[in-house]
Amino acid sequence: MSEVLCEQRGAVRVLINHDPATRNALNADLYAALAAALDEAQADPQVGAIVLAGGGNFFCSGGDLRLLAQRRSMAPQQRRAKLEGLHDLIRHIGRCSKPVIAAVEGGAAGAGLSLALACDLLVTTRQAQFSVAYVKVGLTPDGGVTAFLAQFLSRQVLTQLCLSGERFNGERLHAMGAVNQLVEEGQALQAAVQLAATLADGPAQAMARIKHLCQHAYGATLEEQLEQEAQHMVLSQGEDEAAEGIHAFLEKRPADFRRLRQAPEQ
Incomplete structure (x- = not known):
């Protein structure tokens, strides 16, 4: 069974x-x-x-x-x-x-x-x-x-x-x-x-978008893929994951993306 x-x-x-x-x-x-x-x-x-x-x-x-x-x-x-x-x-x-x-x-x-x-x-x-x-x-x-x-x-x-x-x-x-x-x-x-x-431990939202891009890359034209990449990048730039990742890089420390994924307290 x-x-x-x-x-x-x-x-x-x-x-x-x-x-x-x-x-x-x-x-x-x-x-x-x-x-x-x-x-x-x-x-x-x-x-x-x-x-x-x-x-x-x-x-x-x-x-x-x-x-x-x-x-x-x-x-x-x-x-x-x-x-x-x-x-x-x-x-x-x-x-x-x-x-x-x-x-x-x-x-x-x-x-x-x-x-x-x-x-x-x-x-x-x-x-x-x-x-x-x-x-x-x-x-x-x-x-x-x-x-x-x-x-x-x-x-x-x-x-x-x-x-x-x-x-x-x-x-x-x-x-x-x-x-x-x-x-x-x-x-x-x-x-x-x-x-x-x-x-x-990676950035959950960014990785989901990367997975989507990779899944569709084989059947898309260059113009279609450029459009998808642009849409995802514009969204990603405005989110906490990007803020944490960029600040961590500039501060020469590991990014703490897991903290951003935790469910909010009730």
Whole structure:
């Protein structure tokens, strides 16, 4: 039975998809639970960054094929409604204003790979195995995996990975440009938490805007991106985060952005 385990490590919230018996396969209950956990972390001023991991030394094996097999008897609109649970979770990660970091041990396949790539940053072991596995079971990709992979792969390489369903390890994914930190087996979660901790004390509003800019940079024209950058910069210049950051720089001291994030006293 899948569940989401939550751990607080300083200013970092760790969310663990825990169902080792299925290698943390995805299902509708998990989509809702992870989305709710992200919302809770988003609303908590004590949380500066989020790490998403899998239990039992494996990130995620993708959709539960036993459940997917049952959809053959459903009407197309019912299948679509089921699929939207996954897509809503992917959207949740994108909309979360706080950095979300995937910590991948073991591997990620199918929608599990979509989930890892949906995160803002990715830490994985060299040995972890990845696959756009859908074609192996007669299915087509979902969860945005083709969009995410297309951001750093040529059309030819993307097509090969999707048509073949071949496995590739963390080292190859790193060479493709999708990995922020490559570690040895058993170190992904610790490294991801350390990376998250370096971001968690940053200026929350500015980082949310930076995340938005980075998400839209690939599909925007230069003029569109210049406009978005201008809008965000104008807002940022008038806020307490900028005042604190600039004064700290001029006074040669560390900026205290965490103080600005704290919930006001009731």
